[in-house]
Amino acid sequence: MKRAWFGLVLAGFLMVGCVQGHVYYEQGNQLVEKRQWEQALEHYNKALAADSRLTGAYMKRGLCFQRLGRYDEALADYNKAVELQPGNDQSYINRAVFYDDKGDHRQLALADLNKALELNPRNAYTFNLRGNVYLKLHQLENALNDYNDSIRLNPRDYVPYCGLGDTYLEMADYLKAIESYERAIAIDPKQALPYSGRGFAHLELGHCKEAMADCQEAVRLDPFLPASYARRGLVYIRCDRDYKKGIADFTKAIEIEPKYFWAFLFRGDAYRDIGETQKALKDYDEALELNPALIPALNSRGHLHLALGNKARGLADLDKAAELEAKSPLAQAARGYGYREAKQYKEALAAYDKAIELDPKLADAYYGRGYTHVLMGRDDLAMQDYDRALKYDPKQRYVYTARASLKQKQHKYTSAIEDYAKAIEIEPAFAEAYIQRGNLYKLIGQNQKAISDYRAALKTGNKVEAVNKQAREGLNSLGEKP
Numbered sequence: 001m002k003r004a005w006f007g008l009v010l011a012g013f014l015m016v017g018c019v020q021g022h023v024y025y026e027q028g029n030q031l032v033e034k035r036q037w038e039q040a041l042e043h044y045n046k047a048l049a050a051d052s053r054l055t056g057a058y059m060k061r062g063l064c065f066q067r068l069g070r071y072d073e074a075l076a077d078y079n080k081a082v083e084l085q086p087g088n089d090q091s092y093i094n095r096a097v098f099y100d101d102k103g104d105h106r107q108l109a110l111a112d113l114n115k116a117l118e119l120n121p122r123n124a125y126t127f128n129l130r131g132n133v134y135l136k137l138h139q140l141e142n143a144l145n146d147y148n149d150s151i152r153l154n155p156r157d158y159v160p161y162c163g164l165g166d167t168y169l170e171m172a173d174y175l176k177a178i179e180s181y182e183r184a185i186a187i188d189p190k191q192a193l194p195y196s197g198r199g200f201a202h203l204e205l206g207h208c209k210e211a212m213a214d215c216q217e218a219v220r221l222d223p224f225l226p227a228s229y230a231r232r233g234l235v236y237i238r239c240d241r242d243y244k245k246g247i248a249d250f251t252k253a254i255e256i257e258p259k260y261f262w263a264f265l266f267r268g269d270a271y272r273d274i275g276e277t278q279k280a281l282k283d284y285d286e287a288l289e290l291n292p293a294l295i296p297a298l299n300s301r302g303h304l305h306l307a308l309g310n311k312a313r314g315l316a317d318l319d320k321a322a323e324l325e326a327k328s329p330l331a332q333a334a335r336g337y338g339y340r341e342a343k344q345y346k347e348a349l350a351a352y353d354k355a356i357e358l359d360p361k362l363a364d365a366y367y368g369r370g371y372t373h374v375l376m377g378r379d380d381l382a383m384q385d386y387d388r389a390l391k392y393d394p395k396q397r398y399v400y401t402a403r404a405s406l407k408q409k410q411h412k413y414t415s416a417i418e419d420y421a422k423a424i425e426i427e428p429a430f431a432e433a434y435i436q437r438g439n440l441y442k443l444i445g446q447n448q449k450a451i452s453d454y455r456a457a458l459k460t461g462n463k464v465e466a467v468n469k470q471a472r473e474g475l476n477s478l479g480e481k482p
Contacts, residue, residue: 124153158184192222208239226253261290329359363393
């Protein structure tokens, strides 16, 4: 009788502990929704003190540790959740998100997501997460497959359509990207993410007005979405040449999400453009620490190291990018640029040839190879490559200025002026084209046209001091005040 009575008391005690544990657990969940990580952590500690087998509390406490930067403790909690419920796909999903967030553990993330899908092959959310990891690893076909599987399982979720759009952006298929984002918007027009993505696709197509409208709408819908600020920053820089506003937006994105590697990359590129090279390198380093497979960051950092005279470090970055994407024509073209900057022209030509072999219509590769031919004194071959580049992409404003410069060298002044005009037509704020055309007008004695171009350059390029200086020098040389 006493033993039975003791058993009832013990059972009641354990039941009270379990109930109290769930109370603390739910209170912690409410605090997580408010992003109050420290306070939520305290409640999960109390929940686990009351019930040490409450798996959900380990998962959520792991999230709190993760958000607070206490990564070892976060991983210990995620591991405990897997230990307690090895048949629960959510345990593996949470740990996979942690590994993905760490940046250099994405293969472990894939292993956990593979296990989660083995346990529950009809979880659309898991396919979407794995698609995200594949996208970050630049395994684009795998990413497309997973996003499509997620859509197949849950066609009313807008998120995997955004993933499809992001993947098509990486593949430079901007029309398909826009189509994917528009399908996401049709499902839920109050979500900021697809507007942000569509805005970036419009920017890549040169549709500045549409790009800014989409980015502004994204910021309005969700002022805490970092991608919206990052992409609006790109619009400010590429359409308005407003580096101050662009850098402010990139910084805002980083403040919202300190691990948003794209914002570090974009801000690094902006700092590089305005000559703040040490800030640029610091941002590239941060982007690559967060995502070691971020090929654009490897290329940008490699190019900057080469420009600063750090030949070995620059080529190492470009070689790594090309190694990560051996079948990517863009990576091979970037490698060609690096070798050209290092004055290793034979290796540069080989890299550009490889890029063209992989994609015979890649305008950037023809442009790069053409400029390499110029440096080697092969102007006829350069002209052929510039012509091919413009055949495959007639919107390449820099190719028009390069071809104009070559024509000017050959005393084909009228044709050169036409190329400069075409570059300016493509981008009316292209200050460098105004300066180069102004220099040509001055050379042939058309001083008033030269003055007009220098003033246009000063007006459109006033956010970049190097451009300002050239425009002022041009005006001064003609006896005009800036």
